[in-house]
Amino acid sequence: MTFSFTSSMIMAVLPEILLLLLGIIVLIVDLLLKEEKRRNLGWLTAGGLLTILIVSLLVARPSEAELVWGGMVRYDGMGFFFKMLFIFAAAMTSLFMMDHKALGHRGEAYLLLLASTLGMSLMASASDIIMLYLAIETTSIPLYILAGFMTGDDRSTEAGFKYLLFGALTSTVMLYGLSLLYGFSGGVTNIYEIGELVASGALAPLLVAGVAMLILVGIGFKVSIFPFHFWAPDVYDGSPTPISGFLSTASKAAGFAILLRLFLVAFPQISLSWSLLLAVMATLAMTLGNLVAMAQTNIKRLLAYSSIAHAGYAMIGLVAVSELGTTSTIFYLMAYILTNLAAFGIVAAVSHVTGSDEIKDYSGLSRRSPGLALAMLVAFLSLAGMPPFGGFVAKVFVFAAAMEANLVWLVVVGVLNSIVGVFYYLTVLKYVYLYRMEDEDEEKHPIPLSLSYAIALTVLSIGILLVGTLFAPWFGFSGAAAIALF
Amino acid sequence: MAFPILSVIVFTPIIAGMIILMMPGERKTEIRMVALAAAAFDLILSVWLYFAYDITAAGYQFQEMHSWLPSFGIGYHLGVDGISTPLILLTGVVMFTGVIVSQSISDRPREFFAFLFILATGVFGVFASLDLFLLFFFYEIAVFPMYLLISIWGWVKTREYAAMKLTLYLFIGSVIALIGALAMYWASGAHSFDLLVLEKAHFSTAFQNTWFMPVFMGFAILGAIFPFHNWSPDGHVAAPTAVSMFHAGVLMKLGAFAALRVGIMLMPQGAIYWKWVILGLAAVNIVYGAFIAMVQTDLKYVIGFSSVSHMGLVMIGFATLTRSGLIGSTVQMFSHGIMTALFFASVGMIYNQTHTREISRLGGFVKVMPFTAIAFIIGALVSMGMPGFSGFVAEFPIFMGLWQTAPIIAILSVISIIVTAAYMLLVIRRVFFGEMPEEFAGRMNDVSVMDKVALGLISILMVGIGLFPSLMVPMVSSGVDHILALLG
Numbered sequence: 019m020t021f022s023f024t025s026s027m028i029m030a031v032l033p034e035i036l037l038l039l040l041g042i043i044v045l046i047v048d049l050l051l052k053e054e055k056r057r058n059l060g061w062l063t064a065g066g067l068l069t070i071l072i073v074s075l076l077v078a079r080p081s082e083a084e085l086v087w088g089g090m091v092r093y094d095g096m097g098f099f100f101k102m103l104f105i106f107a108a109a110m111t112s113l114f115m116m117d118h119k120a121l122g123h124r125g126e127a128y129l130l131l132l133a134s135t136l137g138m139s140l141m142a143s144a145s146d147i148i149m150l151y152l153a154i155e156t157t158s159i160p161l162y163i164l165a166g167f168m169t170g171d172d173r174s175t176e177a178g179f180k181y182l183l184f185g186a187l188t189s190t191v192m193l194y195g196l197s198l199l200y201g202f203s204g205g206v207t208n209i210y211e212i213g214e215l216v217a218s219g220a221l222a223p224l225l226v227a228g229v230a231m232l233i234l235v236g237i238g239f240k241v242s243i244f245p246f247h248f249w250a251p252d253v254y255d256g257s258p259t260p261i262s263g264f265l266s267t268a269s270k271a272a273g274f275a276i277l278l279r280l281f282l283v284a285f286p287q288i289s290l291s292w293s294l295l296l297a298v299m300a301t302l303a304m305t306l307g308n309l310v311a312m313a314q315t316n317i318k319r320l321l322a323y324s325s326i327a328h329a330g331y332a333m334i335g336l337v338a339v340s341e342l343g344t345t346s347t348i349f350y351l352m353a354y355i356l357t358n359l360a361a362f363g364i365v366a367a368v369s370h371v372t373g374s375d376e377i378k379d380y381s382g383l384s385r386r387s388p389g390l391a392l393a394m395l396v397a398f399l400s401l402a403g404m405p406p407f408g409g410f411v412a413k414v415f416v417f418a419a420a421m422e423a424n425l426v427w428l429v430v431v432g433v434l435n436s437i438v439g440v441f442y443y444l445t446v447l448k449y450v451y452l453y454r455m456e457d458e459d460e461e462k463h464p465i466p467l468s469l470s471y472a473i474a475l476t477v478l479s480i481g482i483l484l485v486g487t488l489f490a491p492w493f494g495f496s497g498a499a500a501i502a503l504f
Numbered sequence: 505m506a507f508p509i510l511s512v513i514v515f516t517p518i519i520a521g522m523i524i525l526m527m528p529g530e531r532k533t534e535i536r537m538v539a540l541a542a543a544a545f546d547l548i549l550s551v552w553l554y555f556a557y558d559i560t561a562a563g564y565q566f567q568e569m570h571s572w573l574p575s576f577g578i579g580y581h582l583g584v585d586g587i588s589t590p591l592i593l594l595t596g597v598v599m600f601t602g603v604i605v606s607q608s609i610s611d612r613p614r615e616f617f618a619f620l621f622i623l624a625t626g627v628f629g630v631f632a633s634l635d636l637f638l639l640f641f642f643y644e645i646a647v648f649p650m651y652l653l654i655s656i657w658g659w660v661k662t663r664e665y666a667a668m669k670l671t672l673y674l675f676i677g678s679v680i681a682l683i684g685a686l687a688m689y690w691a692s693g694a695h696s697f698d699l700l701v702l703e704k705a706h707f708s709t710a711f712q713n714t715w716f717m718p719v720f721m722g723f724a725i726l727g728a729i730f731p732f733h734n735w736s737p738d739g740h741v742a743a744p745t746a747v748s749m750f751h752a753g754v755l756m757k758l759g760a761f762a763a764l765r766v767g768i769m770l771m772p773q774g775a776i777y778w779k780w781v782i783l784g785l786a787a788v789n790i791v792y793g794a795f796i797a798m799v800q801t802d803l804k805y806v807i808g809f810s811s812v813s814h815m816g817l818v819m820i821g822f823a824t825l826t827r828s829g830l831i832g833s834t835v836q837m838f839s840h841g842i843m844t845a846l847f848f849a850s851v852g853m854i855y856n857q858t859h860t861r862e863i864s865r866l867g868g869f870v871k872v873m874p875f876t877a878i879a880f881i882i883g884a885l886v887s888m889g890m891p892g893f894s895g896f897v898a899e900f901p902i903f904m905g906l907w908q909t910a911p912i913i914a915i916l917s918v919i920s921i922i923v924t925a926a927y928m929l930l931v932i933r934r935v936f937f938g939e940m941p942e943e944f945a946g947r948m949n950d951v952s953v954m955d956k957v958a959l960g961l962i963s964i965l966m967v968g969i970g971l972f973p974s975l976m977v978p979m980v981s982s983g984v985d986h987i988l989a990l991l992g
Contacts, residue, residue, distance in 0.1 A: 384615070388529065404648045405641045414637070414682070418576075421686040429686070433679035440675050444651055444668065451615075452655050452664070490573045497575065 027086045030093035032078040033070055033101050034139050040066040041132040048125025056123040060116030060470060063128045067109035067135075071102060083502050089208040090149040095502030097143030099348070099495055100275045104142070107268040107355055108135040113474040114260035114363045117370050120168040121258050127167060130160035131264070138272040147196045147207050150276060151189075154236070157272060158185050161265060165257040177256025184239060184249040192236025199229045213284045227291040233280065234292075240273030242266075243329045244303035254322035259369060262318060263362025266325040267355040274332060274351055278344060281336065282503060289339045297337045301431050303330035308438040312445075317365055318375050320442065321358070324401060327435060328354050334416045334432055338423040344500035346415035349493055353400070353408030353485050360397040360478035364390060367471045377446055381453035385460035390467060391450050393475045400482045402443040403436050408485035415493070508568050509553055510582040513592065514628040514642075516546045517599070521621030529614045536607055539617040543603040546624075550596030557589045562982035564634060564700070572638075577689070577696035581635040586983025587764070587834050588631045590976055591757055594841040595631065597965065598753040599624050601958035602746035605849045608856060609657065609744070616657055620746060623649040627754050630762060636685050636697040639762065640678065646758060647674045650739075650751065657744040666735075666742035673735040674726055677759070681722030681766065684715045688770060702770050703990060709773050716774025720767035720782070726759025728815050730788040737808030745852025748804070752811045753845035757837045760818045764833075764987075768822060772991045775825060779909075782823035787913050789816025794923040798930075803854070803861040806931055807847045810887060813920055814840045820917065821902040825991055829905025830984040835976055836898035839886060839969065843895065846883045846962045850876050853951045854935070858944055863931060868940030872948040877936040879959035884928040886966050889921055893970035897977065 028035070043066065044059055051058065083094035091097075108131055121127040137156030144150040162185060166178015202225055203212055215221050238246035254262040281292065307327030314320040332354065335347030367390060368383070369375050384391035400407035413436060417429045455463065467475075485492050520542030524535050557565055564583035572580045584592060602620070609616050622645060629642025648671070655667035689697060692705035707715075721729065728736040736756065740748050768775040793813030800806045814836065821833030853876055854869060855861055870877040886895035899921070906914040940948075951959075969976050 384612075388615075392525070399648060402648075405644045410641070410644060414640075414686075415576075417683070418686050418689065421683070422690055426683070426687075429683055433683060436679065437672060437676050441668065441672060444671060447652070448655060448664065451652055490571075490575075493573055493576065 024086070026084060026093055029078045029080070030086045030091050030143065033074045033105065034136055036070040036073065037105075037132055037136045037139065040070065041129050041136070044125060044128050044132065048129075053123060056125060057116050059125055059128050060112050060122065063112040063132065064109045064470075067105050067112065071105050071109070074098075074102065074105075080502070085145060085208070085210070089211075090146045091140070091143045092145035092210075093143065096275070096279070096499040099499035100142035100271065101139045103271060103352060103355055104135050104138040104268045107264065107271075107359060108132070110359050110363070110474045110478060111260050111264040111268075113470040114263065114366050115258075116470045117468050118258050118260055118366065120171075120174075121260065124167075127164065130164050134160040134164070134264075135268070138268055141272045142275040144276065145209050145279070147199060147209065147212075150209075150280075151193060151196060154189060154240070154276070157269065158189070161261070161269060164261045165253055165265070167258055167261070171256075173256035174258065175256075177253045180249055180256075181253045188236045188239035188246060192233050195229045195232025195235070198232065202226070202229065209280060209284045213286070216285060216287050223288045223291070226285060227288055230281070230285050230288070230292055231295075237273050237277045237280070238299070241270050241277065241329045242326055243333060244299050244306055244326065247303065247307070247326045247329075250326055251319045251322040254325070255316060255318045255375075259318065259362055259366035259375075262322075263359050263366070266321065266362065267358045270325065270329060271351045271355055274347065278336060278347065279503060282339070282344060286339070293337050293339055296333055297425065297428055300330040300333035300337060301428065303327060303333070304432065304435040308435050308442070312438065312442045315377055316375050317377050317380070317446065320377065320446070321361055321365070324439065324442075325358060327439065328358070328401070330435070331413060331416055331432060334425075334428055335419050337428065338419040338425065340419060340423060341497075341500055342415075342422060343419035344503060345493070345497045346412070346419045348496040348499050349415055350412040352492060352496065353412035353482070356478055356481045356485060357397050357400040357407070357409055360393060360475060360482065361401065363471065363475055363478065364394050364397060367467060367475070368465060371465045377449055380446065380449040382455040382458075382460040383450040383465070385454070386463055387465040387467065390465055390475075393479050394450055395447060396479045396482055398443045398447055400486065402440045404440075406483060406486045408482045411486055411489050506566075509549060510566050510568055510584065510632045513546055513549050513553065513596075514582070514625055514632055516542055516549070517621035517624035517628070521618040521625075524614055524621070525618045527614060529612065532610070532613050535614050535617060539603050539621070542621065543600040547596040547600040550593045553584070554589055554593045557584065557586075557979060559586070559979050559982050562586060562985065567634070577694070577698070578637045579635050579696075579698055580638060581698055582632045582638075583634040584632055585986065586979045586981065587987075588761070588983075589979060590834065590838045591631045591761060591841075592628060594757065594838050595624065595627050595754050597842055597961065598749055598845045601845060601849060601962060602749045604954050604958040605749070605852055606744070606746040607954065611657065616653070619649040619652050620750070623653070623750060627750075627758055630758050634699045636689070636699055636702065636766065638697075639699075639766070640682055640685065643678055643758065643762065646755065647671065647678065650674075650747070650755070653747045654739060654743045657747070658742040659744075662738065663742040666738040670735045670739040673732065677722040677725030677732070679722075681719045681762070684719035684722065685766065687711075687715050688719075699765065699770070705770070707771060707773075709777075712771040712774035713777045716767060716771045716778055717781075719771065720763050720775070720778070723759050723763035723767060724819065727756050727763060727819060728759070728789070728812050729819055730785045730792065730816070733789065733793070733812045736812060737805055740808035740811065740848070741802065741804045745848055745855075748848040748852070749845040752807070752848060753841040756811065756815050757841055760815065760822070760833075760837060763819075764822055768825075769987055769990055775823075776991070779823045779825055783820060783910055783913055786816045786820035786823060787917050789813060790820065790917045790920045791923075794920040794927070798923055798927040801863055803851050803863055803866070803931065803935065804848070806863070806927060807844060807851065810924065810927070811840070811844055813924065814844075814887070817899060817902055817917075820906060820913070824902075824905035824909045826905040826908055827981075827984055827988055828901040829909070830987060831977060831980050832898050832901030832903075832905060834980045834983070835894070835969075836902060838976065839894035839898045839966065842962045842965055843883050843886045846879055846959060846966075849955070849958060849962075850880045850883070853955055857948055863934050865941060866935045867938040868936070869948070870936040871940065873950050875956050875959060876951055879963050880936065881932055882963045882966055884932055886970070887928055888925045891970075892967070894966045895970070897969055897973045
């Protein structure tokens with residue numbers, strides 16, 4: 019392969035280059051700022067990420083899909099769309115981090131967030147199994163550290179360590195699968211070329227199916243789908259709340275990005291062998307996630323189980339193995355990222371004042387902070403799948419895709435599960451709106467919102483509403499991303 | 505482009521709700537004024553719409569069509585016909601009177617009116633939708649505020665239980681119907697959610713026979729069809745007055761209306777196939793509801809179960825699939841809507857002062873609140889189907905249609921009229937006449953002028969339609985003609 023340098027090579031990784039630059043800037047400014055001023059690094063990070071988002075949208079939008087950097091990276095609409103989502107999620111997360119007592123004034127926390135976002139961006143566009151693995155590790159290692167960032171807190175340390183152990187184990191299994199794939203294919207590492215080999219029948223379907231299962235272990239861990247979900251509740255619970263939010267949204271979506279690319283590009287020929295398996299996994303993830311979420315008393319654990327269930331819903335679109343299915347999964351992830359970031363942001367804002375994540379301590383929230391309660395209403399109803407919020411249309415689209423593929427049973431499972439979901443999301447809202455604090459003097463215990471929380475939650479709430487009402491452009495972007503995959 | 509009257513009607517409440525949410529919570533008087541103004545505005549528009557509807561032209565009028573998600577066949581398509589126009593007027597009336605009787609709400613009125621208005625937008629939206637996706641969109645919007653309204657402002661003893669039960673029942677119904685809707689979307693091959701397109705889709709008989717029941721029953725749960733009715737009385741009892749009015753007056757019509765528009769109109773063959781099942785279930789509603797209402801001791805439960813019985817009449821009229829049955833059912837939706845709104849408003853006025861709804865502890869209120877008593881009696885006469893009142897205009901054609909289809913069921917169902925008369929007269933005697941218990945003597949006041957306006961408005965409508973059926977029947981009839989054409 020002759021190496022020739024083209025401008026699209028730079029454009030393909032422009033967001034990554036800018037992320038790296040921003041990381042360096044954050045590191046330098048961190049040294050220059052005094053301890054008490056370091057909170058402002060959050061503004062710098064969020065502003066920088068927003069700039070990257072705008073610059074990328076202006077100059078780096080892909081037109082024709084093309085493999086660059088020796089086939090390591092594919093410059094296409096799908097990767098680009100996910101990159102923008104990750105950068106947006108990171109910007110919101112950095113705003114939520116600013117008031118966190120362990121993260122807010124630590125420059126390295128923002129740097130690790132950026133490093134992880136860089137890894138996710140590469141995951142979204144990686145088209146080579148080597149690149150894929152490197153990207154996953156680049157994403158994961160900063161997150162292991164961030165999960166255990168509160169070194170004085172046993173639960174956080176435990177979360178970091180648990181996340182590391184589970185992550186290391188599953189990524190080893192995945193690496194094993196990838197190396198087998200490398201062996202079977204005779205050294206071909208590019209996902210698209212592997213796809214052609216599978217299609218031509220050069221690789222035995224049974225071998226490929228086995229390899230796909232091994233790889234699924236690693237990806238299943240990232241998207242926390244059944245049966246690779248065990249880490250999620252403990253890790254979300256112990257991690258600093260903004261990081262839990264980031265883990266449950268961007269990191270999960272990144273897992274879905276490689277899942278879509280790998281399974282729909284490399285293994286579509288054998289879709290019969292994995293679609294049923296994924297359907298069963300989705301069923302169990304939804305059922306288990308929702309049923310166990312009902313029993314939770316801690317809001318972070320509740321959201322953790324609900325995020326397992328949501329991985330199941332998003333998976334429905336993939337199981338349909340169609341253009342609409344892929345579109346609906348991508349759309350679902352977008353709506354879910356907005357919604358769950360808002361949910362975790364609210365949890366962070368509340369626990370910043372009350373110091374508690376117990377659901378019962380949300381009693382009287384609507385009197386203590388009507389605005390925050392309203393944001394919570396928006397986020398939780400969107401999670402429950404109620405219009406006019408994003409969660410409703412997202413669910414309708416995945417169900418529609420499944421109906422198109424004649425998966426009526428899966429849709430029935432999905433809607434039954436969403437009823438269970440409605441139950442526990444409303445139960446939380448009951449605490450917020452109905453119950454009162456013990457001494458009924460909510461006026462004396464307001465929950466002030468700092469500017470960063472207010473901005474982020476407003477942006478997210480408006481986003482949830484926009485995706486839920488004016489969904490045509492978003493659906494168009496998701497559809498373009500889905501088509502660009504092939 | 506013509507004035508988008510339907511969009512204005514649909515979105516006025518939610519915009520008013522957002523304005524109210526942005527006002528400071530302690531300015532309660534201003535909040536109430538904004539709410540009242542918005543409700544009055546919507547009432548005026550819906551009255552205007554009612555009289556502007558061209559009966560001779562019939563069909564879907566005031567249509568508004570904008571693309572929403574063209575690649576998926578979802579459009580923002582509004583329009584009304586002879587069936588939905590009266591229901592929009594009904595919603596306007598119930599919203600206006602509901603806001604009037606809610607003036608006494610003092611716990612977080614800002615949130616109360618905001619949620620109530622979100623609900624109103626959902627209800628208006630369903631009645632005006634000509635797109636299946638849009639219909640579901642508004643349908644769900646109408647469901648979730650109920651949870652908050654009941655659980656926050658409801659009757660302390662049962663509100664949490666009743667609110668959750670109601671929400672889950674309705675949500676289950678709507679998602680089951682949603683599956684059916686998606687099945688229709690793919691089976692039609694037209695890649696469109698537009699109801700006018702789907703009407704002409706001519707689904708295969710096997711498809712209709714399979715999917716009619718999920719869709720019809722899914723919606724009919726909100727119409728409290730037996731055996732999925734018992735969320736409804738619980739919900740009525742737990743809800744605050746205005747929400748009971750909305751719930752019984754409008755929301756239950758929402759279920760019946762959607763069952764008609766999506767179930768019967770899109771899958772007429774399925775309706776013919778399953779009509780005996782629906783006739784049977786609805787007959788149980790009518791008779792069983794009336795008998796259960798008779799033995800209740802709580803005034804609100806009496807009205808709640810009478811609603812179950814009356815909604816059975818709506819469903820049974822649909823299931824006759826005859827001209828007179830369908831006309832009767834639609835008029836019944838309107839008549840029952842304003843009638844229960846009046847009942848719940850009166851009960852709320854009594855409860856506000858007595859803090860009890862136990863019939864045995866009440867009595868003699870005609871002396872202190874004569875206006876309420878008269879209105880309640882007019883409502884009772886409507887409920888019994890007395891000639892000269894709107895109930896007769898509704899029930900008579902229903903039984904005519906039923907007699908044509910199933911004489912035996914007609915005979916059985918007629919029992920309910922006698923039972924209804926019995927419990928209604930009993931309630932009137934016990935609550936409004938006789939001796940006033942000592943604990944209330946001298947402590948009771950007459951209702952406010954605004955309350956009288958609300959009761960008077962509804963009473964005039966009930967008598968007006970009873971005396972001049974031509975105000976409503978020709979319009980409804982024009983809508984029914986279209987359904988009969990679909991039935992072939």
